[in-house]
Amino acid sequence: xxVVSQHPSRVICKxxxxxxxxxxxxxxxATTMFWYRQxxxxxxxxxxxxxxxxxxxxEQGVEKDKFLINHASLTLSTLTVTSAHPEDSSFYICSAxxxxxxxxxxxxxxxxxxxx
Amino acid sequence: xxxxxxxxxxxxxxxxxxxxxxxxxDTSENNYYLFWYKQPPSxxxxxxxxxxxxxxxxxxxxxxxxxxxxxxxxxxxxxxxxQLGDTAMYFCAxxxxxxxxxxxxxxxxxxxxxKS
Numbered sequence: 001x002x003v004v005s006q007h008p009s010r011v012i013c014k015x016x017x018x019x020x021x022x023x024x025x026x027x028x029x030a031t032t033m034f035w036y037r038q039x040x041x042x043x044x045x046x047x048x049x050x051x052x053x054x055x056x057x058x059e060q061g062v063e064k065d066k067f068l069i070n071h072a073s074l075t076l077s078t079l080t081v082t083s084a085h086p087e088d089s090s091f092y093i094c095s096a097x098x099x100x101x102x103x104x105x106x107x108x109x110x111x112x113x114x115x116x
Numbered sequence: 117x118x119x120x121x122x123x124x125x126x127x128x129x130x131x132x133x134x135x136x137x138x139x140x141x142d143t144s145e146n147n148y149y150l151f152w153y154k155q156p157p158s159x160x161x162x163x164x165x166x167x168x169x170x171x172x173x174x175x176x177x178x179x180x181x182x183x184x185x186x187x188x189x190x191x192x193x194x195x196x197x198x199q200l201g202d203t204a205m206y207f208c209a210x211x212x213x214x215x216x217x218x219x220x221x222x223x224x225x226x227x228x229x230x231k232s
Contacts, residue, residue: 093161
């Protein structure tokens, strides 16, 4: 099956710093990638849809300037949490849609962000 | 807006027995996809099974099968011969077909524990 690699798996940072999370589709091209946030024992909440070569589409209530998304190539999307604060601590998951096939999203293993 | 409801926060089943997880959804669309994803303790989201709304036949994948009732907007997951490795959080998800993005809407999830 399609493989999505997400890095890093865990990051701890100080309040006020920025953190970049990478999401790569390893064996397929993904024109569309998605970024989710998940709190403990809760569901996945879509933050934004990332389209290669264009601006991301953010869900209502998600701060564009706080969560910067770049989808520069067909295999890489990045999420940068800018000026992170403790309330940004969460589990972030990316997914990629297999282009032209069956509308299936494959997920990365997630990144646990802890802001001190 | 589409909503997905999973009314069972937690379920448990004895190893080798059968369990059914329920899911209902609300939509005015006629063409869409439904999914069941599994999230084990590793938190890696894994696709379990997928159903296209225009197909009347219920999808099956080995020990996993669905009961898709389009008129009732119900999409339950049956796990036969439950195994310890089936212990996970299970999410039902709805995908509306759009020109771009095809976003997934997730239910709140059901924690399934398989007991030996």
